[in-house]
Amino acid sequence: MSGQRIVIIGAGIAGLVAARRLGQAGHDVRVLEAGNIPGGRVGDRQVRGIQFNAGARLLYAFSRPFNRLLDEIGLTPALIPVRRLSAECVGGDGRWPVELMPGIRSLLTPGLSLTERMRFLTFGLHALAARAHTDPDDAASALAQDNVTLAAYIRQALGPAVLARMIEPVFRGTRSWNTEDVSAAFFASVTPHMVGRDTVHVLAGGMGKLPAALAAGLTVDCNTRVVTIETPDMGPCRIHAEQQGEPVLHEADLVVCATEGSLAAALFPDLGNEDRRFLAGVRYNALGIVHYQLGCQVAPAMNFFTRDASGPLATWQQVPGNDATGQAPQLYAQLSPEAVEDALRRDMTDRLDELVKERVLALYPTLERDCVDIHNQWIARKLPVFYPGYASNVARFRDRQSAVRRRVYFCGDYLAQSLVTGAAASGARAAADIGRHWS
Numbered sequence: 001m002s003g004q005r006i007v008i009i010g011a012g013i014a015g016l017v018a019a020r021r022l023g024q025a026g027h028d029v030r031v032l033e034a035g036n037i038p039g040g041r042v043g044d045r046q047v048r049g050i051q052f053n054a055g056a057r058l059l060y061a062f063s064r065p066f067n068r069l070l071d072e073i074g075l076t077p078a079l080i081p082v083r084r085l086s087a088e089c090v091g092g093d094g095r096w097p098v099e100l101m102p103g104i105r106s107l108l109t110p111g112l113s114l115t116e117r118m119r120f121l122t123f124g125l126h127a128l129a130a131r132a133h134t135d136p137d138d139a140a141s142a143l144a145q146d147n148v149t150l151a152a153y154i155r156q157a158l159g160p161a162v163l164a165r166m167i168e169p170v171f172r173g174t175r176s177w178n179t180e181d182v183s184a185a186f187f188a189s190v191t192p193h194m195v196g197r198d199t200v201h202v203l204a205g206g207m208g209k210l211p212a213a214l215a216a217g218l219t220v221d222c223n224t225r226v227v228t229i230e231t232p233d234m235g236p237c238r239i240h241a242e243q244q245g246e247p248v249l250h251e252a253d254l255v256v257c258a259t260e261g262s263l264a265a266a267l268f269p270d271l272g273n274e275d276r277r278f279l280a281g282v283r284y285n286a287l288g289i290v291h292y293q294l295g296c297q298v299a300p301a302m303n304f305f306t307r308d309a310s311g312p313l314a315t316w317q318q319v320p321g322n323d324a325t326g327q328a329p330q331l332y333a334q335l336s337p338e339a340v341e342d343a344l345r346r347d348m349t350d351r352l353d354e355l356v357k358e359r360v361l362a363l364y365p366t367l368e369r370d371c372v373d374i375h376n377q378w379i380a381r382k383l384p385v386f387y388p389g390y391a392s393n394v395a396r397f398r399d400r401q402s403a404v405r406r407r408v409y410f411c412g413d414y415l416a417q418s419l420v421t422g423a424a425a426s427g428a429r430a431a432a433d434i435g436r437h438w439s
């Protein structure tokens with residue numbers, strides 16, 4: 001294949017995987033990234049010694065292509081398995097364990113009716129059978145569940161108590177989604193690959209190891225924000241960017257746009273109507289997290305709250321200090337979707353700690369004495385929201401992108417699955433489209 005000059009906008013996991021695959025195919029690839037390091041929503045951050053994640057904290061083991069990628073970049077030995085990851089769910093009427101990977105122990109959740117327990121068992125068997133025809137890297141592999149909300153789907157398939165006591169707290173606590181706002185496509189494509197598997201992974205040395213390994217050997221220009229991209233009928237694409245306040249211009253035969261989907265359309269004044277319409281429908285939820293550094297050791301704890309017991313928090317974590325890793329003891333207070341709305345409405349995204357203070361003091365009464373520092377983390381675009389009907393739009397958009405040769409390709413988790421593995425699959429898919437179209 002004759003090497004094309006390809007510029008990739010965005011060094012998140014999707015952009016880095018696309019860049020890697022295109023470089024391997026012999027193209028001349030350059031990645032432009034607005035942030036100061038590659039990784040986007042994956043990476044380690046530190047503010048005044050407070051350590052936290054840019055986004056993802058867990059890697060799911062169910063994606064075979066992603067596992068092969070980890071092998072290829074030498075990260076498999078760095079995977080630390082976390083078995084039976086569970087949290088204590090706190091509801092208005094008690095506390096119970098809730099598992100992130102659903103399994104037989106989930107049947108012990110208190111408050112479920114006998115019918116619901118029976119349905120849960122049958123559902124598990126059906127889920128196992130659905131493994132063959134669903135892809136955990138692709139919500140559009142479960143289009144039959146795309147037009148129903150997750151809340152309605154669970155209520156109907158499993159029962160109201162399963163929704164309130166298991167599904168809702170986990171989705172609010174991990175994804176920051178309310179089950180009435182998303183379709184069942186994410187759940188229906190991922191759950192078959194979770195049932196009966198009890199292991200997720202973290203990375204030794206932190207999640208930043210993943211983008212660092214993917215970026216090794218690639219040309220990645222950080223601190224380079226792309227402003228606009230011209231795609232004239234004749235001649236190269238012209239990519240206008242700003243690098244530390246200075247304008248820079250790159251030319252390329254092809255462009256891969258790997259930014260968050262809601263930012264993509266603004267970069268292309270010449271974008272066709274169909275693409276523009278699709279991109280206008282890409283939505284993200286936001287998230288706020290308050291990190292508290294403590295001056296004394298703390299016992300481990302991890303709680304999700306049911307809606308009636310949540311107040312401004314969906315997740316609460318006490319993270320003990322660890323001398324070996326240099327991790328200081330910390331508290332982690334993740335806002336509920338309602339508190340996120342409240343923070344936006346009241347323009348308090350940089351004062352989240354004020355919003356949650358009363359609740360945190362109830363959970364940790366000696367906060368004023370023990371806390372040595374606070375960091376408010378605001379993530380304006382946490383996850384693409386796969387609302388009802390969205391996965392079908394994704395499938396149509398991808399089919400158009402795969403059908404004919406074009407100058408501009410798009411990738412990102414919003415075109416596959418709102419997980420690291422989905423972002424990687426989308427980057428690989430864009431590279432494969434280019435391989436087919438331009439060979």
Ligand SMILES: Cc1cc2nc3c(=O)[nH]c(=O)nc-3n(C[C@H](O)[C@H](O)[C@H](O)COP(=O)(O)OP(=O)(O)OC[C@H]3O[C@@H](n4cnc5c(N)ncnc54)[C@H](O)[C@@H]3O)c2cc1C
Pocket residue numbers: 009010011012013014015032033034035038039040041042054055056057058059060224225226227258259260263287379381382383411412413414417418419420421423
């Ligand atoms: C808080 C949180 C928790 C999560 N937890 C998990 C988890 O436990 N497990 C899991 O699998 N997934 C998790 N995810 C999801 C996962 O992190 C994402 O699905 C994935 O990282 C998205 O990758 P991406 O490449 O599609 O997008 P991004 O990582 O958003 O990459 C887009 C890149 O484009 C850059 N960019 C944007 N505009 C421009 C521009 N104009 N010029 C140049 N560069 C630009 C951005 O700076 C960014 O680096 C979580 C996400 C968040 C935020």
